[in-house]
Amino acid sequence: MCEDKAEKELREIQEEYERVIRGVEKEAQTSKGRAYGGFIRAEKGKLVEKIGKDLIRIAWRSLSYDEDILKFENKIIKIPIREGYIEKVSSLEVREYIKKHIKKFYYPLKPDIQVVIKNELAIALECKAYTENAMLKRILVVFTLLKQVHPKLAFVLLQLESQLGGDYSSPGSLKYGSPSTHTLLSYFDIDLNIITLLEGERRIDRPIHKPEFYKPLTIEK
Secondary structure (H helix, E strand, O other), X not given: OOHHHHHHHHHHHHHHHHHHHHHHHHHHHHOOOOOHHHHHHHHHHHHHHHHHHHHXXXXXXXXXXXXXHEEEEOOOEEEEOOHHHHHHOOOHHHHHHHHXXXXXXXXXXXXXXXXXXXXXEEEEEEEEXXXXXXXXXXXXXXXXXXXXXXXXXEEEEEEEEEEOOOOOOOOOOOOOOOHHHHHHHOOOOOOEEEEEOOOOOOOOOOOOOOHHHOOOOOOOO
């Protein structure tokens, strides 16, 4: 794909971001089906997911890869119960019950974006309007469970804003991270790629859907 087309598609992402963020406040105030805060969160979440998929498609074509082998899925991934756990259950009756109904014993997971290459799940992305470290703990647990059934899976956190501390929302490709985030990561066997689309740490009292606190999404980011 030529560079001009890629840049055009990036500008379309930029325009979509501006349309959603600048318009979501008014839509939330007039929405009858959902509370104000829930509507804002849902619209931002859908926006980040769309940006994620668009960026993957653009990158894929820019690398001249076959588009037919790339697709996105939206299915539940079943995490099976660990057999070693069953034998540790103290009640014999409960152990036998679990074994008898073993097909029912799984935990359902569905990452925000599931990237499939050559019919194999290759990348799992969680998409957030923002992330702080309490939310990161949950994401790491989800990814750890996914890794049990897909050990070669790549993991990505794509966020509009960062509330992780450190320099995740700073310009430049090198990120030193933050003490809290690195400490959490040290307890999980997950190589997590964190991508932040907007500059400047998120502030609760400065929501970007308010006109006075709007942050631009640059082509460089």
